Amino acid sequence: MATDIVPSQPSLWPYILPTVLVLGACTLYPIASVLWMSLHDWTWGGASVFSGLKNYKLLWLKGSFAIALVNTVIFATCAVLVELVLGMILALAANRVSAGAGVFRVLMILPLMVSGIAVSLVWKVLLDPTFGVINAILGGAGLPEPNWLGSPSTAMASLVMVETWWQTGFVFIILAAALKSLPEEPFEAARLEGASGWQTFRYLTLPMLRPFIVTVVVFRLIDTLKVFDLVFGLTGGGPLRATEAVQTLTYQTAFKFSKFGEAAAIVVIFSALIFAICAAYGVLDRRAGGAE
Amino acid sequence: MTRARRETILSYAILILAGLLSLFPILWIIGISLKTQADAFAMPPRLIFEPIWDHYAKVWSDSTFIEGFLNSLFAAILGNLLAFAIGIPAAFALNQRRVPGRAAILAWLLLSYMLPEFLFIIPMYGLFQATGLYDTVFGLALVYQTFTLPFTIWMMRAFFADVPFALYEAARLEGAQSWQILFRVYLPMALAGIAATAILNTIRIWNELAIALGLTFDRAQTVTVAVAAYRGYASIDWGALSAAAITSILPMLIFAVLAQRQIVGGLSLGAVK
Numbered sequence: 001m002a003t004d005i006v007p008s009q010p011s012l013w014p015y016i017l018p019t020v021l022v023l024g025a026c027t028l029y030p031i032a033s034v035l036w037m038s039l040h041d042w043t044w045g046g047a048s049v050f051s052g053l054k055n056y057k058l059l060w061l062k063g064s065f066a067i068a069l070v071n072t073v074i075f076a077t078c079a080v081l082v083e084l085v086l087g088m089i090l091a092l093a094a095n096r097v098s099a100g101a102g103v104f105r106v107l108m109i110l111p112l113m114v115s116g117i118a119v120s121l122v123w124k125v126l127l128d129p130t131f132g133v134i135n136a137i138l139g140g141a142g143l144p145e146p147n148w149l150g151s152p153s154t155a156m157a158s159l160v161m162v163e164t165w166w167q168t169g170f171v172f173i174i175l176a177a178a179l180k181s182l183p184e185e186p187f188e189a190a191r192l193e194g195a196s197g198w199q200t201f202r203y204l205t206l207p208m209l210r211p212f213i214v215t216v217v218v219f220r221l222i223d224t225l226k227v228f229d230l231v232f233g234l235t236g237g238g239p240l241r242a243t244e245a246v247q248t249l250t251y252q253t254a255f256k257f258s259k260f261g262e263a264a265a266i267v268v269i270f271s272a273l274i275f276a277i278c279a280a281y282g283v284l285d286r287r288a289g290g291a292e
Numbered sequence: 293m294t295r296a297r298r299e300t301i302l303s304y305a306i307l308i309l310a311g312l313l314s315l316f317p318i319l320w321i322i323g324i325s326l327k328t329q330a331d332a333f334a335m336p337p338r339l340i341f342e343p344i345w346d347h348y349a350k351v352w353s354d355s356t357f358i359e360g361f362l363n364s365l366f367a368a369i370l371g372n373l374l375a376f377a378i379g380i381p382a383a384f385a386l387n388q389r390r391v392p393g394r395a396a397i398l399a400w401l402l403l404s405y406m407l408p409e410f411l412f413i414i415p416m417y418g419l420f421q422a423t424g425l426y427d428t429v430f431g432l433a434l435v436y437q438t439f440t441l442p443f444t445i446w447m448m449r450a451f452f453a454d455v456p457f458a459l460y461e462a463a464r465l466e467g468a469q470s471w472q473i474l475f476r477v478y479l480p481m482a483l484a485g486i487a488a489t490a491i492l493n494t495i496r497i498w499n500e501l502a503i504a505l506g507l508t509f510d511r512a513q514t515v516t517v518a519v520a521a522y523r524g525y526a527s528i529d530w531g532a533l534s535a536a537a538i539t540s541i542l543p544m545l546i547f548a549v550l551a552q553r554q555i556v557g558g559l560s561l562g563a564v565k
Contacts, residue, residue: 012385012470016397019382019441023397026412026438027404033415090310093303100307106552107311110318112559113544115499117516118537121523122321125530131333133320140336165317170559177560197299226408228502229516233523247502250410254417255506263414271411278406282399 031271037264055265065266067241068249075156075245076224079163083220084213086164087171092201094172095179105176108169116166120233123162124149149235152242159230159243166230167223171216178212179205218281222274246270318538318545325534332530347535356510357536360518363429367504367514368494370433375440375493376486383448384474401442412438413506420507427509435503440493447492450561451485452478488554488561495544495555515540 041051059065090108094101111119126134127148135145148158182205190200228247231237237244237252246266254263324332326343351357385391386398412435417426425431455478463473479486504514519540525533548555 012388012391015381015385015470016391018378019401019445020397022378022437022441023400023404026435026441027400027407029419030412030415033418034411037414086310089306093306096300096303097307100304102552104307104311105556106549107314109548109552109555109559110314110545112555113495113499113548114318114541115501115516115519115544117501117520118541121519121533121537122317124523125321125324125534126317131335131530133337136335136337165313169314173556173559177556197295222406228409232501232505233520247408247410250408250414251502251506254410254414260414263410267408267411267414270408274406274408275403278403 034264034267034271037261038268040261042261051261055261056269058262059265059269064241064244064249065246065269068237068244068246069270071156071241071243072225072227072245072247075159075163075227075243076221078157078160079167079224080217080220082160082164083168083171084217086168087175087216090168090172091175091179092205094176105173108172110169111166112169114166116229117233119162119166120230123165124234127158150239152240155235155239155242159227159234162234163224163227163230167220171220174212174216175209178209182208214281214284218277222277225274225277318541321534322538324530325538327531329529329531347531348539350532351535351539354518354536356513356521357515357518357539360513360515361540363508363512364498364515366429367432367436367512368497370429371436371440371497372490372493374433374437375444376490378437379441379444380448380479381474383445383452384470384478386445387449387452401445405439405442405446407438409502410506413503417506426507427512429512432504432507432512432514433497435507436497436500439496443493443496444489447489447558447561448482448485451482455481484554487551488558491547491551491554492558495547498544 038055039050039052040048041054042048094104114122126132129135129145129147129150132148134148139145146154149155186204186208187200190204195204226247227245228251231243231245231248232251235243237248247270250263250266250270253259253266323341325347326345327338327341328344328346331338331341382397386394416431416435420426420428420431425434459477460473463477468476499516500514501516501520504512504517505520508514508517519536522533522536
């Protein structure tokens with residue numbers, strides 16, 4: 001084959017072709033399709049009429065997309081920050097102990113094994129304002145008993161809390177593995193120089209972990225921006241839209257109200273956002289790799 | 293060395309607390325799934341009670357739930373088979389630097405893994421209705437390739453990269469074809485990697501909700517969709533709700549205990565390598 005550099009070795013393209021075909025069918029077709037749908041007035045079985053940017057304008061005028069987008073960004077930012085801090089503390093702690101590390105690791109990955117919908121049901125019961133065990137404990141200690149998921153002022157924080165319980169283990173596992181992969185000599189030297197724990201962390205551990213932190217933050221950020229299961233299972237977007245997320249709004253718009261054009265417009269904007277984050281990460285990652 | 297000692301004690305305290313917080317919600321719900329209605333709603337909550345199995349009997353006789361359980365199992369098997377059949381050759385080829393367009397394909401895979409579910413659901417809803425793939429496990433397994441295929445290729449490429457290149461060259465010199473090298477040299481050395489990848493794919497498929505909700509109706513409903521139907525019980529029947537949640541996650545919890553090393557290794561592989 002002409003593209004082959006070493007003539008004695010056969011081309012490997014046949015090995016990749018099925019992947020390229022499946023990827024094309026699974027990504028290029030949907031992208032083209034939602035772009036087309038977002039520019040048309042469209043109902044099932046009916047004729048489709050080109051409507052220009054009408055669907056996008058509707059999103060803007062109705063305002064529900066803006067609310068969902070702001071909610072989603074707040075949810076993702078808070079959840080990733082909390083998960084990162086907690087995951088880092090746990091990874092540093094696990095790095096210091098020898099006995100019981102295996103048991104602890106199993107405990108930390110247990111929530112990761114649970115589906116988002118099961119997590120939602122579990123926490124709906126735990127956070128029940130009247131019969132839930134958490135308010136029973138708080139009440140027993142004389143503390144206030146919030147209406148966790150039922151009040152617009154606490155619903156978002158409750159979602160972040162549940163998400164943190166669910167996914168901190170992922171951050172922990174990555175950072176713990178990253179810590180183990182670091183060379184020992186710089187830490188030995190820091191100890192001999194009499195560096196404090198904080199100094200060692202701030203000037204040694206943190207800079208060395210940086211590429212891993214970037215990766216873990218990007219993965220968690222995109223995953224939390226795509227939040228669906230928790231909102232669907234815990235609040236349904238309420239109360240008063242306080243927890244409506246982009247993907248739950250998309251689901252409602254398409255499957256409850258059958259407005260596929262508008263849903264497609266949401267998907268186009270949201271996918272562009274995810275794409276931009278991926279592209280930025282690609283640039284960042286290359287720079288991080290080049291600096292080493 | 294008092295500082296070191298204090299830090300070790302603090303570390304243990306943090307880990308024990310985190311471990312208990314991780315475990316408590318699951319244990320509590322197991323408790324509720326074994327309580328009578330009166331015990332479940334008792335205030336203050338009862339720690340000691342007479343366990344009953346009625347809620348599990350109810351959930352296990354719910355045919356929608358059992359079908360969902362089996363559909364998820366089939367979707368996981370089919371999704372894995374597709375991902376490995378398509379992904380292993382690609383991983384083998386992408387492991388070698390001389391493939392043209394390698395960087396672009398790897399970036400494309402990552403993007404496919406990251407894009408939002410509804411980008412796939414909304415167009416596929418129409419396409420699947422037209423082609424008869426709507427509400428079928430096969431259709432689900434196909435759409436699941438948007439994340440299982442990239443993940444499988446990503447993982448297998450990392451495992452193939454660990455195979456010494458000298459083995460490849462030796463096989464080449466003996467006149468072996470590429471596919472022979474893949475099957476006789478690379479695959480046997482990456483069996484552990486295949487196991488880890490299959491476990492993580494299975495967890496991901498088993499727990500998937502949005503795509504299953506959008507692209508199935510009643511015949512191919514998955515276990516997560518069946519569990520979602522118990523949401524309505526949140527204020528009435530905690531026992532059934534808890535038994536459904538626990539039953540649905542039990543296979544994955546057993547996985548976590550038995551395959552802890554593979555899961556932890558697999559999850560960290562992508563980020564650390």
